[in-house]
Amino acid sequence: MEKNNICSGCRACEAICPKECIKINVSGRKEFTKIIKKEECINCHLCERVCPHTAHIDLKEPLKGFNAYALRSSVIRRSSSGGIASSMYEYCMENSITGIGVLFDGNFNLNYTAIKNEKQMRKAAGSKYVYSDMNGMHSLVASKLCNGEKILFIGLPCHVAGLLNYCRLKNVDTENLITVDLVCHGVVMPIYFTEHLRKVVGLQMDTDFEGNILFRAKRNPYGLTVTNKSAVIYDKSRCEDEYMKMYIAGMCAKSCCQCRFAQMDRIGDITIKDRSTPCEKRKDYRVANQSSVLINSLKGMKLWDCLREGKIKAEEYGVKDIVSEDERLQFPSPMLNKYDWFGKIEKYFGHSMAVNILWYLSGIVQNCRKKKRR
């Protein structure tokens, strides 16, 4: 039985529970919640021992740091920063390794999926600032590893940790598993994204949807762009789109504000993040479209060396410099418990007004923090 009340919806406990008596509710407006059928629970504590927020985790001190980008410009164009994740999927496809990333399904849920072809690889590219669902990946990864297959899992740190804990508790040998964690600012409760999409583009349970949802389109960074059959059907900047305003204002789930992965030592064999670029250099396409990368294990180093042979260009950059350039490698998103008062304002004045008040207040808070730093 779980005693902690921090949950980021990684579903590792659901996957490991021998009695299948635990369910995670991801559709709340404030936090992810666990529902346990107490009468069926046998107190085996596996759910605590697998949970990324309560179990012991083996974090690794980074060995080396790099700034890097994909050599293929088409990869960079559709990627968020340097296209390192996409280059890894390319490498996987060429070397019979199963690469795992996230794709939107027909109901606009973002699910981890085994990337099988170029089309899926293109759709996985780009950061999607929404909750991603492990979608049965724990058992799939474990069974593939047991069959001797090689796997590359790229995902959020809490998802990587839950997967590694699951494999350890199931006694699965992870020698053939390489994990890559993305430095993570946090996610907004998914209900807000679904409601927003339905409102602004009228998207409903459309299983034939052949488009994509972009949060980092090159001409609309951190805005929201929705395409369908190559036509742009929604395109709003970060100052106009209500969902991205919530994300940028820091409406992160409660678990994200207490995230134990927001630090220098890492859970994955490799860590990828956006390269922090000073304002005056952002117009330089070559510099702005780069990733910073931490190599955290010898397994990670081996893959990195293979990528450097023709897929990416990398230049060594200090681990300490990379860490000092991003607060999410130092401490979690500030805890303001916004969901409580946001819910109250939303109830009385409506969602749009609540978002505008949040956006306005977050601007004031950010300015104060900037002044304090100076």
Ligand SMILES: Cc1cc2nc3c(=O)[nH]c(=O)nc-3n(C[C@H](O)[C@H](O)[C@H](O)COP(=O)(O)OP(=O)(O)OC[C@H]3O[C@@H](n4cnc5c(N)ncnc54)[C@H](O)[C@@H]3O)c2cc1C
């Ligand atoms: C929610 C979130 C918050 C982030 N916060 C920060 C931050 O604060 N600072 C920072 O420097 N970088 C952050 N990143 C990472 C950064 O935005 C890039 O994802 C990273 O640099 C990889 O870029 P790329 O060009 O190599 O990847 P691409 O080639 O663009 O591929 C994108 C990769 O990200 C995966 N992905 C996209 N969205 C999700 C998701 N929601 N859940 C799981 N996997 C996903 C895809 O499957 C793919 O592997 C965040 C990413 C996400 C998803």
Ligand code: SF4
């Ligand atoms: S203690 Fe064991 S049986 Fe009970 S919910 Fe957790 S994993 Fe399931």
Ligand code: SF4
């Ligand atoms: S974070 Fe994952 S393992 Fe922990 S309670 Fe939530 S779903 Fe379960």
Ligand code: SF4
């Ligand atoms: S901030 Fe931490 S808890 Fe939240 S999604 Fe990212 S890794 Fe998971």
